[in-house]
Amino acid sequence: xxxxxxxxxxxxxxxxxxxxxxxxxxxxxxxxxxxxxxxxxxxxxxxxxxxxxxxxxxxxxxxxxxxxxxxxxxxxxxxxxxxxxxxxxxxxxxxxxxxxxxxxxxxxxxxxxxxxxxxxxxxxxxxxxxxxxxxxxxxxxxxxxxxxxxxxxxxxxxxxxxxxxxxxxxxxxxxxxxxxxxxxxxxxxxxxxxxxxxxxxxxxxxxxxxxxxxxxxxxxxxxxxxxxxxxxxxxxxxxxxxxxxxxxxxxxxxxxxxxxxxxxxxxxxxxxxxxxxxxxxxxxxxxxxxxxxxxxx
Amino acid sequence: xxxxxxxxxxxxxxxxxxxxxxxxxxxxxxxxxxxxxxxxxxxxxxxxxxxxxxxxxxxxxxxxxxxxxxxxxxxxxxxxxxxxxxxxxxxxxxxxxxxxxxxxxxxxxxxxxxxxxxxxxxxxxxxxxxxxxxxxxxxxxxxxxxxxxxxxxxxxxxxxxxxxxxxxxxxxxxxxxxxxxxxxxxxxxxxxxxxxxxxxxxxxxxxxxxxxxxxxxxxxxxxxxxxxxxxxxxxxxxxxxxxxxxxxxxxxxxxxxxxxxxxxxxxxxxxxxxxxxxxxxxxxxxxxxxxxxxxxxxxxxxxxxxxxxxxxxxxxxxxxxxxxxxx
Numbered sequence: 327x328x329x330x331x332x333x334x335x336x337x338x339x340x341x342x343x344x345x346x347x348x349x350x351x352x353x354x355x356x357x358x359x360x361x362x363x364x365x366x367x368x369x370x371x372x373x374x375x376x377x378x379x380x381x382x383x384x385x386x387x388x389x390x391x392x393x394x395x396x397x398x399x400x401x402x403x404x405x406x407x408x409x410x411x412x413x414x415x416x417x418x419x420x421x422x423x424x425x426x427x428x429x430x431x432x433x434x435x436x437x438x439x440x441x442x443x444x445x446x447x448x449x450x451x452x453x454x455x456x457x458x459x460x461x462x463x464x465x466x467x468x469x470x471x472x473x474x475x476x477x478x479x480x481x482x483x484x485x486x487x488x489x490x491x492x493x494x495x496x497x498x499x500x501x502x503x504x505x506x507x508x509x510x511x512x513x514x515x516x517x518x519x520x521x522x523x524x525x526x527x528x529x530x531x532x533x534x535x536x537x538x539x540x541x542x543x544x545x546x547x548x549x550x551x552x553x554x555x556x557x558x559x560x561x562x563x564x565x566x567x568x569x570x571x572x573x574x575x576x577x578x579x580x581x582x583x584x585x586x587x588x589x590x591x592x593x594x595x596x597x598x599x600x601x602x603x604x605x606x607x608x609x610x611x612x613x614x615x616x617x618x619x620x621x622x623x
Numbered sequence: 624x625x626x627x628x629x630x631x632x633x634x635x636x637x638x639x640x641x642x643x644x645x646x647x648x649x650x651x652x653x654x655x656x657x658x659x660x661x662x663x664x665x666x667x668x669x670x671x672x673x674x675x676x677x678x679x680x681x682x683x684x685x686x687x688x689x690x691x692x693x694x695x696x697x698x699x700x701x702x703x704x705x706x707x708x709x710x711x712x713x714x715x716x717x718x719x720x721x722x723x724x725x726x727x728x729x730x731x732x733x734x735x736x737x738x739x740x741x742x743x744x745x746x747x748x749x750x751x752x753x754x755x756x757x758x759x760x761x762x763x764x765x766x767x768x769x770x771x772x773x774x775x776x777x778x779x780x781x782x783x784x785x786x787x788x789x790x791x792x793x794x795x796x797x798x799x800x801x802x803x804x805x806x807x808x809x810x811x812x813x814x815x816x817x818x819x820x821x822x823x824x825x826x827x828x829x830x831x832x833x834x835x836x837x838x839x840x841x842x843x844x845x846x847x848x849x850x851x852x853x854x855x856x857x858x859x860x861x862x863x864x865x866x867x868x869x870x871x872x873x874x875x876x877x878x879x880x881x882x883x884x885x886x887x888x889x890x891x892x893x894x895x896x897x898x899x900x901x902x903x904x905x906x907x908x909x910x911x912x913x914x915x916x917x918x919x920x921x922x923x924x925x926x927x928x929x930x931x932x933x934x935x936x937x938x939x940x941x942x943x944x945x946x947x948x949x950x
Contacts, residue, residue: 401821427823439818441811451804452811453822459804460824462832466799475804511818518822 333545336569337584339378344583347374354379354522354553355400360409362392362399369395370406371577377522382544382554384564384585387574388598393557394436396574397526401433402426413522428455432520436527436557440507442500446491449499449510450482451475453517482517489513489543505536512543523547525556529563541567565589573598629898634772636894640779640851642887643786644670644844649870649882650793651840657876658801659833660813662719665706666841666867668726671859672698673842674849675733678748681755683741688755692846699842702729703835711830726864734856747855757850779851786847790883793840798879800836809833810877862921869928875938885938896920 341349353376362370370392377383385393398404400411402423410419413431427433441449457478458464459471486492489509494502499510508528515523528544529537537560545567547554558564564571564585571588573581581594588594636642648666655663676695680686686694702725710721733742742748752758761781768780775783800806808829811819816826848858866889874885897917903909904916911919931938 403817403820422825423820424823424825427821432823433821435818435821439815439821441814441818443814444807444810448807448810452807452819452824455823457804460808462800462805462836465803465805466796468799468803471804514822 333567335584336378336381336548339381339570340583344587346579346582348376348582350376350378352379353377355411355413355555357400357411358409360396360399360406360411362395362404362406368577370399372396372409372579375572375579375582377553377555378570379553380548380551381569382548382556382567383570383572384568385555385557385572385574386559386561386564386598387580390576391574392577393574394526395577397433397524397557400426401431401524427518430519430521431524432515432518432522433524434508434511434515434526434528436530438504438507438511440499440502440510443498445496446486446499446502446510447479447482447495449514450486450495450517451478453514454478454481455518478517485513485516490539505532508532508540509536509543512540516547520552522553522555525554527557527559529558529560537563561589625902629895629902631772632898633891633895636891637887638773638783639890640782640786640847642890643783643790644848644851645867645870645890646883646886647786647790647793647844647847648841648867649874649886650790650797651837651844652867652871653876653878653882654797654833654837654840657871657878657881658806658813659809659830659837660715661711661830661834661837662715663722663834663837664719664861664864664868665722665724665726665729667859667861667864668722668729669699669702669838669841670845670848670863671726671729671733671856672702673845674854674859675742675748675845676842677755677846677849678751678854679741681751682748686755688752688757688760691751691755695846696839696842699838699845700835702842703838704831707831707834711827711834723861723864726859727861730856730859733859742856743854745856747853747857749853751854752850782847782851785850789843789847793843794879794883797836797840801879805829865928866924869924869931872928872931872936872938875941877942878938878940881938881940884940888939893920893924896923 339350341351355377357372357375359374360370360372361368385396387393395404399406400418402418402421402425405420410417412418413426413429416429418426441452444452457471458474459468464470483492483495486495489512491506491509491513494506499507502510508531512525512528525544528540532540541563544554544556568585571582571585572579573588573594575598581588581591648670651669652663652666655661673695676698677691680694681688681691706718706722706725710718732738734745736744738744758778761777763777763780765777768775768777801809808819808824812826812829820826845859852858870885870889871882872885873888874881874883897920900909900916900919901913904911904913909916909919
């Protein structure tokens with residue numbers, strides 16, 4: 327697919343006015359009163375939030391807004407002080423992280439977790455669910471798992487081709503570049519056949535050329551019927567691919583809505599984007615003298 | 624210097640019941656540390672449980688030898704669960720601290736005079752090989768077997784055959800597990816357990832399984848050692864744990880044959896040093912007494928271990944890419 331075409335945005339996701347905590351027509355994840363504090367600091371305090379199904383939702387906000395903490399809470403990697411949340415109608419409070427993943431909610435990490443001393447192919451094969459040979463007793467009888475393992479391998483190679491990592495399949499993941507590890511982590515997550523993919527800063531540290539293909543992959547997920555929730559600081563990417571944007575600040579949801587409207591809200595601009603979001607960084611730091619030119623006008 | 628004796632004793636070290644026992648324990652550590660990344664510094668405790676489990680159930684409860692050995696194995700499984708349940712949820716370093724303390728507790732429990740009737744306290748236990756029928760199960764008629772440095776009486780030959788059989792089964796078992804998808808999950812946990820958890824695997828259950836499997840190997844090592852020598856609390860000290868670590872790192876932690884070959888090299892080297900160092904002292908080359916020279920070999924083991932982890936962390940058989948000791 328061409329990445330330069332403007333992606334088709336999903337609309338009509340919400341019921342009523344697009345305000346923090348508004349109802350969605352078809353929510354996948356419903357969060358209620360989730361609160362988490364570290365000592366005296368309240369990291370997350372979300373009253374109500376719904377994540378729409380089969381859409382790409384971006385979670386943005388300044389550093390320390392609680393985005394990653396919310397991710398950890400939703401995936402069972404951390405436990406909240408209070409609150410509950412449901413995934414496809416099933417309550418996830420107190421459910422351990424591995425069970426959350428088995429239900430089809432898969433996540434990636436802000437600091438990429440490639441399994442360095444395993445081959446790229448083994449990294450991929452680990453992602454597959456319900457493997458017979460992962461039970462210690464059946465593991466001893468290759469006849470019980472060999473066929474399934476071969477099928478998993480085919481699927482893994484196909485995904486690696488899509489992510490252009492197939493030439494690296496015999497290499498250790500440690501030998502991949504930072505961007506390739508991001509791709510591997512995303513591909514590995516897809517091996518679990520997820521319904522909800524949660525990406526924590528998928529573009530951090532990725533060069534512009536790779537960003538293009540990563541964007542394409544994220545859009546493909548939606549095409550294939552998956553729901554995506556991602557944290558990102560790259561506003562161009564958010565505007566380009568997100569159908570819905572949730573803005574967090576100091577642990578709370580301060581705004582949500584379609585990207586065009588939400589990113590023009592004064593509160594969001596003040597809290598996060600900054601007044602010069604569309605100007606060159608050089609202008610902001612004063613190294614380029616456009617500001618002076620503007621004054622002259 | 625009597626080079627004939629030195630070489631003879633060194634070569635004899637290649638195949639002894641002790642070598643086999645330590646190869647088994649090193650295999651257990653390979654499962655724990657090399658594949659699953661669990662820092663177990665209490666392998667001596669697993670050996671002690673295996674050995675005492677065997678000896679006590681034969682002497683005190685009248686079990687046959689094979690029943691006693693099964694008790695020893697069950698004991699090491701229980702010990703693994705006891706250690707693992709509270710600690711495997713914590714970070715790796717904590718397991719290291721707990722295992723080293725637990726192994727010491729085990730040793731001191733066997734040493735204390737409170738249970739002298741059962742454990743024999745500082746004297747240890749003996750005579751169980753006869754009482755349990757292990758000696759009379761010997762299929763080899765009395766006599767001398769083998770040649771040169773490898774000449775054994777029928778009793779030693781029986782322990783060697785039995786030990787090699789057990790070792791072969793354990794090596795096969797570890798190989799079969801590590802080539803399977805189960806082994807893939809275990810190696811993944813070594814790399815990053817959070818990533819594995821995010822992929823929907825019950826990391827805690829896998830770690831406990833790995834701890835139990837390695838614990839069984841360690842317990843078997845203790846049993847083989849007990850089948851040859853007496854059971855004495857003085858054997859299962861912390862330094863034994865570090866000898867096993869040295870054997871493992873020498874051969875290569877994340878390999879199947881590494882721990883076995885490492886144990887063989889380690890004990891052969893020990894035999895060589897314990898023979899040559901006193902000779903050197905006698906000949907006036909080393910400025911120490913004979914007994915001091917014999918203990919000097921432990922100093923050399925320590926230096927060797929340090930050099931090994933600094934310059935060749937992957938061991939002799941390890942793939943340099945596979946296991947870098949310092950991450």
